[in-house]
Amino acid sequence: MQDKQIYFVEHLLEWYKKNQRKLPFRETKDPYKIWVSEVMLQQTRVGAVINKIENKYLQFIERFPDIEILANSKTEEILELWSGLGYYNRAKNLHQTARIICEKYSGKFPDSYQDLIQLPGIGDYTASAILSIAFNKPYAVVDGNVKRLLFRFFYNELDQTYSEKGIKNLANELIHFPKVEPSEFNQSLMEMGALVCIYKYPKCNNCLISSYCSTKDFSKEEKLNIPPKSINPKKQIKIYIYIINKYNKLFIIKNQHLFLKNHYFFPYEIKEKKEHLEISDSPHTFLGNFKHNIMNYLFDAYIFLVNENKKNFTFYQQDKTESKWIEVSETKKYLYSSFAKKVLDLYNNSSSLF
């Protein structure tokens, strides 16, 4: 095992030196910028998506160049810039943590694991990324790419029932090898997982470490199952979303349930029954439908323009849900999630028909 580990570390670092992508957040050791980029990168590190994150990161750093400016900004402004990245609680946590660091640590990022994981939104992954990349401390970062690469390469040596703890222990062992720079090591693991040991299409024929890889000769189907897929498939939810427009104003609610919690959205109903929707039975104008993923949910969304002459929409006013009428020009301020934007796109495309 020891020889295989040495081989792995040496070849991984050699590969990284020649093949790492030039990304703006790689050119800094500023813990504030590393933190922002790692929170954004938690979604993915692959292909086209990383270009989107790169652009968002540059816009974010231009608007909030340091932690004090972020701490003193309005949450709405941060959410607006975060628009399209999803996981809006992460943006709120960034704001809250920036305030705590400014108040408790005079704006200086803590460099201890124990202090970091006390902060909102910072768990083991982000704390390890900040400590290793900004402060070069030996804390292994284990994201989906790293788990896949390590599990495939060391498949014969690891517990094949797959344990995340086993992967984390292995990564922590490797990062302590002599002459290993923690910052470089973590980034090289994530990068090789993202660019070579890809989930669906591992590039085994062009992989520098293939000679000792346990699974290089496995079939494509076998590799797809290493690590095994999550046993929790996405929960499918049928949702009816209602657009209520009066005198060029839109009615929105502060959502308290299930998804985008505490964010403004359109009034909606969750339909538990799985039967096909009878569009013609609806008292409202059907605008269209689409599917949308949010974390562990797959929404099957049906969008309606409410005809207030046929049915009054009073159910949201009756309960305690916070609601408001906004000008159509204010949608950017309140409806920044990609889910709300899809609904708005349908509405804007169809409003010319009425």
Ligand code: SF4
């Ligand atoms: S040989 Fe294939 S499976 Fe093994 S580490 Fe390289 S890309 Fe991944």
